[in-house]
Amino acid sequence: MDHDTDPRLPLEATLYQVKKTIVGQDGLLERMLVALLARGHLLVEGVPGLAKTMAIKALAQAIGGRFQRIQFTSDLVPADVVGTRIYNQRAGEFQVALGPVFTNLLLADEINRAPAKVQSALLEVMQERQVTIGRDTYPAPDPFLVMATQNPIESEGTYPLPEAQLDRFMFKVLVGYPTPTQEYVVVERQTTAQEAPEPVIDVETLIGYQRGADAVYVDPQIIEYAVRLSTATRDPASVGSSDLARYVTFGASPRASINMVLGAKALAFLRGRDYALPGDVRELARDVLRHRVVLSYEALADDVSPDDVLGPILSAVPLPELDPGLGTPGRGASARRP
Known part of the structure; x- marks a missing residue:
């Protein structure tokens, strides 16, 4: 492979930008990039406070695509995720308001807190990369990737993901505690002014890398x-x-x-x-x-x-x-x- 076309150069630069915010978690960061290249969805499990959400958000900033976050709760309904039809009284007709799933990178935070109806709505867009609202079908943007987090220790108020939906995730990554040295750097960074990740690649470039991986x-x-x-x-x-x-x-x-x-x-x-x-x-x-x-x-x-x-x-x-x-x-x- 020619050095001039080596895909590692901009992808390594992307990782460098993410690591401005995230300390350690090298395995998680690599799996996130692999999921992006392979068009797969990623499920991340770990106790609170391990920067799962921050890692995904930092990656979205380094890619430069559209990013949406949904905080899953027990009172969420499918329309909050995929969108719904709204009656426009002035125009005298129904109009579609698309939900936050219409993005390039979707963070489904604490996905196991959503009831079954919401999980089913997310299942369609994850697998089919489209959403049906009323009688119309709307394609999800390209690229479209779901990165979900879940907390393994709190069972109260959670809805375990059904096997059919778990199977839609390419990876399930377990995130552990940092080492004392890493935790020292985490505290040091979080108690001083942070440098935000800068966009390194754009959506078109990412699509090209996906074709290269194919x-x-x-x-x-x-x-x-x-x-x-x-x-x-x-x-x-x-x-x-x-x-x-x-x-x-x-x-x-x-x-x-x-x-x-x-x-x-x-x-x-x-x-x-x-x-x-x-x-x-x-x-x-x-x-x-x-x-x-x-x-x-x-x-x-x-x-x-x-x-x-x-x-x-x-x-x-x-x-x-x-x-x-x-x-x-x-x-x-x-x-x-x-």
Whole structure:
């Protein structure tokens, strides 16, 4: 890949702008960029005060597209999200007022506080990238990405997301506490004047990068590896983890295999490659799979988390060994490497 067209340069500059505000959270920031490139939606889970909302807002500022935030509450109705028809008395006709989902980057803050009707309304626009109001259908802007946050510790007044909606998120990222050093920098920054992120790329540039990620070559063995990982969550005994079968009620859907491959292409593009590696799939697998595995009551009783199930499965499924001469059709990977 030519240095002049290396996609990492403006994307690294985007990360630099975000890191003016956000300390640490490198994994979250990288997943946010991968989701942007792969046109996927992102669910972020962590306790309050870990800068989940701030990270998403800072990324929106660095991209320069339209940004909307919806604070989800129990009294929210679908019209508050997608819009509604309003009668204009002067004109004597109904007019459509589009909701905040008509944006490039939508922050759904504390999404699990919204009732089922609101979650269903958001589900349509996430999956179909369109909204139906009355008899008319309105397409969502391009690009359109939902980044949602949820708080794992407060169960009162929350509505757990149904599996169908969880499956629409490409990644579920868990955000942990910062290290003492990182927390020192956080306090230092928050108690002094902050430098706001500056736009680095625009929407048209982002769309071009998305097309670049689409063109990344994926070897069939990598696709087969992603499928084996998804299949292993449905039948852990097939990879020698029969002791885990009692903890899994339903495994990951085929959408998990699709998203592992799409995510691997975006991650390869982000790292300056025009071909994906098995390690790209392996690196993203937990974030793609953890919210798609439905655990049994026995797992809940034994305090077993999805990551506890995924760890042995990822270890049991071997990485494929690709021929180093394989790469983009007509161009070997060895020919592209210096």
